[in-house]
Amino acid sequence: MHLSTVLILSVFFLCDAKLPRSKQPLPPNELPSNPTQNSQALRLLQVERKSEKTHRIVGQYRSRNRREVFNSQSYESSLTWAHSERLDENNDVVLRWVNTDSSITFRLEAKTRGYVGLGFNSARNMRGADLVVAWVDDRNGIAQVLDCHGLEFDDRAVADDVQNYELISGYQNDTHTTVEFRRQLDTCDRQDFVIGEDTTQVLWSLGPDGSDGELPKHVKSGSRPLRLLQPMSKPDSIPLKYWDVRIMNLTIPHVMATLFWCKVFKAPELPKKHHIVGYEPLIDSRPIRDGRPVLEKNSLSPVHHMVLYECVEDHDKRQWNEWAEGPGFFGPSRPGELVTCVTPIAAWAMGSKGEFLPENVGIPLGERGGVSFYMLEVHYDNQALHEVLDSSGIRIHYTPALRAHDAALLGAGVGISALHMIPPKQKNYRTVGICSQECTNNTMPEEGINIVSVLLHAHGTAKKISLKHIRGTQELPRISEENSYDARYQQSRIVPGGRKFLRGDTLITECTYDTTARDKPILGGYSASQEMCLSFILYYPRTELAGCYSMTPVVEFFQTFGVKEFYGLSMMDVEKIFLSSGNLDGLPPQLEFDIKQNSADEAILQGDDQGVGLMKGLVIKDPPEFRNKTFMAHLNDMAWSEPLLTGQIEKTLYSGWHMTFCKKRDNGWGALIQIQNYPNYTELTNNDTSEKSCHYKSVILPSVTKANAATTNTVSWLTLLTLTTIFIAR
Structure with a gap:
């Protein structure tokens, strides 16, 4: 037999591929086929499938290689799972994992008695995704994993040429399949x-019930953005207290696509300085149906x-106490004194679970720590224009055991x-914000910060x-x-x-955007329909x-567009309007009216727009070719x-002039507002593109698992060796 046939059938049997058969029950341990896109190989494979010799070899393979049945009664994982995430809204798929410097171990718990698929992609x-398909055979309790990938131009999974996933264990009960x-x-x-x-x-x-060893169309699927190698754990060795900072019963009107709400809070009365050591979100949003909020x-x-934010309040604490007892303020209408609330303490965005600080640091809390009032700023993105009752906020964890x-947060x-x-x-358009040398020189200690x-x-x-x-x-090297990037996580x-x-x-801070x-x-x-580029x-x-921020100076910005x-x-x-966050107060009445008329959005209100409305209202006078058009x-x-444009x-906007801002905690300036050119420096060479010492083949994992897992890997290679020997001998 030709060597090409040997290789094709070897890979075919390595993946335990299915062959044409009658409607008899499936033999144990059969795996999905590994289709190839090479038409000549496919034709050859079809011919060989029909031969008696192939069927005889398959029969020998089935009778000689039986995997041990996993005993779920005695199953007990010896691993401590560092991370656990619910992949779907119904809690039908739970992923747990732990990693070392070189490998990662998963535990997949799924509500199915068919196959469960897990994949990784950008x-x-x-x-083009990396996929692993796992199941437990209904007849004998044998667990299987198959290393697969998605085709580049078709939503179909095919088995990999080399199997790089090692089965540790697996079992199923009446409702769930669990595989490690x-x-x-x-x-x-x-x-x-x-x-x-x-x-x-x-x-x-999730495959349909009974889809053991097959890849029929899944019945449920989804995706979840995660960072698999980032540590995040809650400290449990210290006494923790918590302070819930949350908006209470705020109705978000259906006419507001974007809403900012600010609420002042008074810190807990503490006898001595405490440290904030972590925070987590409290999300409580209830749609209003027929006039009533529903879960x-x-x-x-x-x-x-x-x-x-921390607030640097003035001596009139009576006023601050009144604000703390009140419901809060619509962002653009908040009292001017709240501009002193500029130092971030906790920053949460979509997809985050919050953060717990390393054991050697804590953020001072309470009047004894220097601050007695805080402001929570919540951004609501209501592009769907629903009416919602919201009571969301942040739970602050703190301790008297000082770090x-x-x-601090910058x-x-x-x-x-x-x-x-x-x-x-644009496929890869970049913008940049600068925290200038003058700012850090004026505000940081001589030994620097960590x-x-x-x-x-x-x-x-x-x-x-x-x-x-x-x-x-x-x-x-890059700090982070x-x-x-995925805005959902x-x-x-x-x-x-x-x-x-x-x-x-x-x-x-550099951001790259895809606006194709x-x-x-x-x-x-x-607004979520607008953009940001920030680091906390x-x-x-x-x-x-x-x-510590920068933006393009006004004159240079408009000149860039002629x-x-x-x-x-x-x-x-x-420029004054932009430096006051788009505030139009103080303009001649007619001009203010005209700008607001030109910038009015007929369908929805976007709330605090930071000058977006002004851009829609400014009418060009010079040059003549753009005259009478809004900007x-x-x-x-x-x-x-x-x-070229x-x-x-x-x-021009990236490497040209930048207006830099340096704000202190007391709302003063750490350095004067300056207009300066982009810093001149030698860029870091990207080492990620260097050639790796990989020869793109299977990497053998040292066995640390139970006997049945070792048997699984051994059988696959023995099968390949046995079949190859048979074909060569004949």
């Missing part, structure tokens, strides 16, 4: 996904993100403003975010980086080993620095499909 579908298995983080197999520190789209599927199991909350260091990145513009039809963790935040079109560290004219990221950041160093599905420009703002940085020791002058407003007037209409009419705009 996209939310199975095309492991793999290397990087198997050096091109058909497998490399599990790293970036966000992974974890796919799941709906799969109802999506409009809570988009929440930030708790070694007082920590906000950095691109200032939230309509001047943060992202063009449509960065502990980072929460990277943007909205739906962001695909990458990185926090860069510049010292002098040299870029150091996400190359597969914004969990803070521990900085392994911490990072020493010295006085005079520069922070740069958009037809119009996206402006910066709080946990560090110690605590300093006076609260926020606009020199507007009717009724000088560029200085426009937003001008942006919409630009030739965004022309790469968009490339030049990106270069």
Whole structure:
């Protein structure tokens, strides 16, 4: 027989492929086939399937190789699962896992008596995904795992050439199937996904009952973004108290697509300084149906993100106490005194479980710690225009057992403003926010600070975010980086080993966006239909620095798009409006009326828009070719499909002039507002693209499992060896 036939049939039998057969019961241990897209090989395989010789060999294989039956009565996992996540809303699929530096072990619990599929991909579908299919045979209790992958251009799973998943154990009861298995983080197999520190789209599927060893169409499926290698655990060795900071019974009207709500809270009365050591979200959103709030199991909350700030109150504590007892304020209408609430304490965004701080740091809490009032800012994204009763907030965990260091949270990145513009039809468009050398030089201690963790935040079109560290004219390794950003999953990221950041160093937050599905420009703002580019940085020791941002200067921004002058407003007037977050108070009445009329949204109210409405209302006077058009209409009419145009705009706004802001905890300036050029530094060489010492073959895992798992792996290789020997001998 030809060698090609031997190889094809060897792989075919290695995967325990099915052959044409009558409607007799399935023999035990049969696995799905490994289809190939090579038509010649397929024809050869079909011919061989029909031969008596092949059937005889298959019969020999079935009779010689019987796997041991797993005894579920004696099953008890010896592993401690570091992580556990519910992959679906109904709790039908639960994934637990623990990893070492080189491998990862999973426990998959699924409500099915058929197969259960688990996958890993950078996209939310199975095309090109790394897949593993597992089941327990109904007749003999034997567990199986099959290493597969999704085809690039078809929603179909096929078995891998090399099997890199090791079965540990598996069993099923009347309702559920439970399987444990492991793999290397990087198997050096091109058909497998490399599990790293970036966000992974974890796919799941459930087969129909009785689908043991087959891959019929799944009956349920879904995806969940997760970071599989990030540690996050709740400390249980110290006495913890908690303080619930939450909005109570706020009705979100169906006419508000975006709503910011601010509520002042008084800190717990504590006899001495305490430390905040962690926080977690409290999401309680109830749709209003027929005038009554109802609990709906799969109802999506409009809570988009929440930030708790320290407030530097004045001497009139009576006023602050009244605010603390009141219901709160609509964001744009909040009292002016609340601008002193600028130091973030806890930052939560969609998909996050919260954060617990490392054991050596804590954030001071209470008047004895220097602050007695806090402000919770909640952003509601209600694009579906539902009426909702909300009582969401944040649970703060604190302790009297003080940590070694007082920590703080620093906000950095691109200032939230309509001047943060992202063009449509772009695959990889970058924007950048700078925390300047002057700012860190003026606000940080001589020995610098130690960065502990980072929460990277943007909205739906962001695909990458990185926090860069510049010292002098040299870029150091990235402090934090996400190359597969998913706005549905914004969990803070521990900085392994911490990072020493010295006085005079520069922070740069860089975001990369994919707007290929958009037809119009996206402006910066709080709405989920707008964009952000922020980093929330946990560090110690605590300093006076609260926020450190940059944005494109107003004149340079409009000049980039060829606009020199507007009717009724000088560029200085426009700049003042943007620096006051789009506040139009103080304009001539007629001009204010005209701008509000031009910028009015007929369908929905977006709330606090940070100058977006102004962009729709400004009417161009000079140059003549754009005269009498609003600036937003001008942006919409630009030739965004022309790469020379968009490339030049990106270069100008990215590496051109930046207006930098340096805010202290008392709402004062840590450094003067400056207009400066993008820092000049040597960029870091990306080591991730260097060649790995992989030869793209199976990586053998050292066996640490029970006997039946070892038997499973041995049988597969013995089967291949036996079949190959038979074919060569004949």
